[in-house]
Amino acid sequence: MNNQPLLSVNEVSKFYGARIGCRDVSFDLYPGEVLAVVGESGSGKTTLLNCISTRLEPTSGSVMYRMRDETKRDLYQMSEAERRFLMRTDWGFVHQNPADGLRMAVSAGANVGERLMAVGDRHYGNIRETAIDWLGRVEINEDRVDDQPRAFSGGMRQRLQIARNLVTGPRLMFMDEPTGGLDVSVQARLLDLIRGLVRDLGLAAIVVTHDLAVARLLSHRMIVMKDGHVIESGLTDRVLDDPHEPYTQLLVSSILQV
Amino acid sequence: MNIQADYNFAYLDEQTKRMIRRAILKAIAIPGYQVPFSSREMPMPYGWGTGGVQVTASIIGPDDVLKVIDQGADDTTNAVSIRAFFAKVARVKTTTHTSEATIIQTRHRIPEEQLRDGQILVYQVPIPEPLRFLEPRETETRKMHALEEYGLMHVKLYEDIATHGHIATTYAYPVKVEGRYVMDPSPTPKFDNPKMHMSEALQLFGAGREKRIYAIPPYTNVVSLDFDDHPFEVQKFDKPCAICAAEGVYLDEVILDDQGSRMFVCSDTDNCESRQAAGHRGELSGMEAAQ
């Protein structure tokens, strides 16, 4: 079954009036595959991410998803109830700002447990145990389970957000600048954690980032966007080590060397 | 002769009452669903029962007998005023006896005496949206109701247990109506939740400021949300009513002096008085007379 794409994006375009958000983007994503979408601010990468993750309806094009029962469905032909169910069970979405993806006034345990309760889990003890287990997996100590995320550091909040998403065993994760705004040592820890989880859980992921080092570390494949278009795509190390397009060469040559 | 009653029966004009009755019918047809309506200004401030009063005004007829309670009591300002209001604008008979009433407007209690087929209980509701404190966006809560996404409701109960070791919500305890809509029963104590289930009486809820009406038709399934390992429980009281010795009823705590003496008495004054009339006596029942 891994020879079938999990997600097929077909000529997706989004226009904001006359302006282009993204145009004619197509690609397949296979189970266990991590795709990085890179480009500078305003290149359309977040628009594309939102179009694929049903957060923003594309102007044209289709996004097909292979459901757990192996049927292929067009996301925008599904009912809203089905789409939202998919989003909170089979998908995860990690926001750049953890406050957008967490309930800041609700304890860490409840943040992780929410998806379980949403799919009908009604045993407090089990929910709490699962939440603690997931906090452990993202390196948050058990004794923080009843603390609210507002009492957490940026890195912890981001890890909590990841745990909250993974608790239902999703097959696909969307990440929008997951390490943005974190200092380097915290970034390194988070990237390592994401790498491990993606590998161990066999997750497919689409990671939007402007940081090429993040793309190199996390992704198998990448697409480079400029002015709403995909200008180059391929194996991550190929695009980074042998960039063809002028813009990609500029991006790669602009990386700061330490 | 009373001029107000001659102007229009039960204060509201007929078009307004029609509009509200339509909302009520829709609410009955979709148990637990919050129906928007164009709430009118009433001759009382928001928070004093404008929603309940509009519902009552729209359903009341000349032959109805009205009872109004506030926290179970017939003799508090709010209850007395609303009763006087309808006596004036609809010239209906009023009562304090639950069994005699055809319409009971209530703020935060359900009478202890079991309601009968044909009676209507009208609740005054301050905040109709049970999801409001967890999700501030109305667009989002409406969507959640529409798609039956109620995981968030359990998040609140989870937080209760995580913080207090048990579900500490004691009033406005969320219920699921007829297996579909999650509903806020208004700030009644959770003690009264079981009375909503399979009630013979029609239950109508009016929120004036929030412009929502919802309903539980007679004989409707009403289940209080809970966890398998933390099941729903009603409050229990250690002592019976200090005046009428009633057990298994909801009691109010009354502070007696500056030394911290207190007593627990029936919240439902009509029920307490009926029991006293029938000869029941509690441990402090002679106190008022003695003073």
Added chain:
Amino acid sequence: MTAAITVCEISKTFTMHLRDGIQIPVVTGVNFVVKAGECAVLGGPSGAGKSSILKMLYGNYSTDQGQILLTHYGEQVDLSKAEPRKIIELRRDTIGYVSQFLRTVPRVSALDVAAEPLTQRGEDHEIARKKAADLFSQLNLPERLWDLPPATFSGGEQQRVNIARGFITDHPVLLLDEPTASLDAKNRAVVVDLITQKKAAGVALLGIFHDEDVRTKVADRIIDVTSFAGAKAA
């Protein structure tokens, strides 16, 4: 012996857009075959395109023309035109690569870095670490370093982690980009030994060795890269 790698009419030119689109030819008309069980060595001076050829064979550089045929699970695959997904699969199961420099990942221990090619193929984590530890011992990597991330290691230590990572699998094709560059004589001998073992196991090896001594010991054949010099075409 069957051909494990067949390189046919490969050419490659870099276009430097940031320098007014200047064209830098790398190689043209590259043709050679490497058989299973032999170690072929790319020869020629620096800048002749030896590393670029290895990188094209690993899919790290694209090719402008030609074919790179590999046998992958009994089927001929043209790597130069394969989908990224296919290349990842080829790297996982068919082509191994020891690069000149180790690309370290923060917070990952040397043992896990070396064990990763095996765990990626579904090998048990502990067994994979055991094999990595064996290779580290052979390569005389001090045991106190094994559980540390290699970022702070010396060049020679990183190189040995890299070699262990490349040699840990039983890939039928192994590409070696100066694996002995920063090693002392003792460890160079270990690498020569490891290469000899791979050859005996029927692995096709293609490498770049600047060290005369090592090259003489392992090379079955030298492929002269100067004959593919891109400059001719320019």
